[in-house]
Amino acid sequence: MAGIFLLSTQDEISPVEAADQSLFGYAWSSNIGWLKFRGMTQDGFTYGVSLDDVTGELSGYAWSSNIGWINFSPTGPYPENPQQGAKLENDKVVGWARAITGEEPFSGGWDGWIKMSGTASDSSDYGVSFADCNFTGYAWGSDIIGWISFSGPTYGVSLSSCVVTKDQPNCSFSASPDTITSPQNSSTLYWSCEADPLVESCYISEGVGEVAPAGGNQTVTVNETTLFILTCQTSEGALSILPATVQFISQPRIIEVIPR
Structure with missing residues (x-):
């Protein structure tokens, strides 16, 4: 791979998916690997690329x-x-996408632009096409990203209307104890998800982060009433969002005063 190789982290931005139809699945570049078109950040925010049914414009972010x-x-x-x-x-998809890291001063002259369709150096036409709810073909991202394939034998990018199975994850989430009184300041979060539909990822808010989809427990420390959110996602993009609140009761401090 020519040029520079950049690394970015998911906590740099928390894009929220737009309305209209969502894109699901993965595209592939032999230079940079997988591009995911819908998912969750480490903080549990949903991100993705969407299609405006009226204008045809794409918006949002892939990862x-x-x-x-x-x-x-x-x-x-x-x-x-x-x-x-x-x-x-x-x-046919026309226009441009752009890698955000290409806009940064440390990008070494790489601008991050990705052209969705055009004419290659050998004068042949290329581009991303849309038919039967699926995207196919290639976009071009210069020497850094190279060709981006939108479909293959085991992967592809589709519209949400094409996803047949969108059953929500069957998960449970609780805290025990759910009420604590100082000086006690710890509680344990418990979660589990059934095997069908298959859950791809789970996150718990308030700094807990990614957790095993099959289930588990995590001890947390709280010094005030805290709402924890468990967000789990299937491979088709269906979400389950469950709350668990730990109520914290602060005991008044009693100071003994000795009369003089």
Whole structure:
């Protein structure tokens, strides 16, 4: 792979998925690996790329563990025509996406632009197409990213309307004890998910982070009433969001006063 190799982390940004239809699945680049089109950050925020049913415009972010966030509605000016972000026109995706790290001063001259369709150096046409609810074909991200494939034998990118199975995860979440009184300040969170549908990932808020989808427990320390949120996601993108509150009661401090 030519040029620089950048590493980004998911806690740099917390994009929230837009309305309309969501894109699901993965694209592949032999230079940077997988691009995930819907998921959760380490803080439990849902991210993804969406399609506006009326305008055809794509918006939101995909995630690469090697170069970070890829914005599908970047602002211009763009390197060349068309002067617009990624957009679906007549079953073909045109315009541009952009890796956010390409905008940073440390990018070494790489600008992060990804062209969704165009003419290759050998004068052949390339591009991402859309048919039967699925995206196919290739986008080009210069020498750093290279070709991005939107479909293969074991992967692909589809619209939410194409996902047949979207059953929510069957999970449970609780805290014990759910009420504590100082000086006690610890409680244990318990969670579990059934095997069907298969849960891909789970996160607990308030700094707990990613946890095993099958289930487990975690002792937490609280000094005030705290709401914990368990967010679990299936491979199809269906979510289960469950709360557990630990109520903290602070005992008044009693000071003995000796009369003089």
